[in-house]
Amino acid sequence: MEASATHLINAPGPAGGAVKGTRLGALSRLSQYLGFAPAAALYGVFFAAPMVIIVMYSFWTQNGYSIEARWTFENYQSIFSTAVYVDTFLTTLWMTAAATFATLAIAFPFAYWLARYVSRRWQRPLLFLVIVPFWVSYLLRVTSWTIILGNNGGLAHLLGIFGLSTPSWFLYDRPAVIFVLTYLYFPYAALTLFAALERFDWRQLRAARDLGATQTRALRTVMLPQIRPGVTTAVIFVFIPILGEYLTPQLVGGTRGVMIGNLVDNFFEEAQFAQGATVAVLIAAVVVILLVVFRRSLEVGEMYGR
């Protein structure tokens, strides 16, 4: 009696109570996964299969404007032996790192303020405000910055008051790309960091201070270990999407601000499928490796569950 009761409690799925015979049990065990069926179909056919094709393309031979099923490593060799492509890859990595660092550096004090100094009833509306800019088209948010930063823009007027002019090295170059990416990904970082800081018990900081720790030491040894998963999540969830950005570099980066995503786009526009696929596979590899390495410390539910 007791055994069957526990069984009932552990029974899976809404129909789990019906576990009696072994055949029915097997059926219900299978039926608990039934919900995955539509997703499996959608992602099997339209995500996994196309990705497999891209991987295959990266090992096939480009022939003029079409691709042939002759297996080769030549695409990878040519990408890795062409200085421009290697440079773009390395530039992309440091630009992504810089943008990620800048995003977290400005989002952390913000999230800290929101979690610690803002009263509960104002936290929700203020968080809501952080998401509002998302409703303005991505493209327009980016071009709006080109108006602000441009020769004729608001910043030029502001600097003009002090007799300065807008630096020519900023817009349509790498700094503008990093700046705009920082702007675009700030909300992601702010929300994730806030979720981590919200759970922190601030009295622990005071306790550490009472026991003689300096402010810095209290922050580092008491707070940081507790919010580390949240910080990791923020870093990964900002770094990875930025790595594959191609629209912002295209709009504000000029010729020097090109990132690796632009290479994929350019190759495919020129019908160079093999090389385009090769670069795509390299990006995907970095993304998947990062996700696998950090899978345990990622707080996916925190990120989207609010």
Next chain:
Amino acid sequence: MAGETDGVEIVARRAKLVRGALTGWGALMYVFLFAPVLLLILLSFNDNRYGSFPITGFTTKWYSSVLQSPDLQTAIKTSLLIAAEVTAISTVVGTAAAFPLVRSRLRFRSALRVAFTVPIMIPGVLIGVSLLSFFSNVLNLQLTTQTAVIGQSIYTTPYVLLIVAARLEGFDRGLERAASDLGANAFQRFRRIVLPLIGPAIFAGSLFAFTMSLDEFVITYFIIGAQITLPIYIYTQIKFGITPAINAVATILIVGSLGIAAVGGGVPRLMRMVSRWVQRLLRARRARLADAGLT
């Protein structure tokens, strides 16, 4: 003794300073966030025909030109149609998958959860080019709005899935068991217990999918063929110099989105707050009037 109080005071003063600095930083971040948005709204009323500085005068003609541009209207219509389909697909597929993700006896639950974020995390360019190759080289399909719907669903479904799953996690299964004990069948349990409890999450997820779809450019651009959505229209406008009509569309969109959010429940709370505040003001006023012997 006196030195100790001084120390406390110094600490308190420093804490106040830190607090003030951080509050200033918080305010600055909101300026940073909203500067480009407010600029767009400002420029949508600007008489300058290049949609940028300088400010030459106030006009609403860009709003009427939006209503008169057939291209723009077609683009908006296409975008809304695609968004509706994408929302339907990702809501059904995402919600269905959220149940086994949370409730079945999975061994690799957290790994699977991270796997479901891959379509969000992987750059849109990759989804775009891989689907382009798949549709045109393998399936030999004509690229239409329907291929775009599929591509966008790949990207939006995980959001619904993760939002609904997060809600299901905090769900008390005892409620369903109680309903079952009271004789409710599977359908009744779902209809009366599960749906009302996770309904808000499903709604939030589908709203998310809808807005994501409306703004999706990268994937769509590769696989929509000759059709034009709103972001694609904006993109072509940007390429040939921005027209102020686009700023007007952006303004309409953000007001519309805020409207949708109001329906979604963000603003009712704000309204309650405002009404409470007004009531308190009125009460204080009445009290003051009473004090003055006027009532």
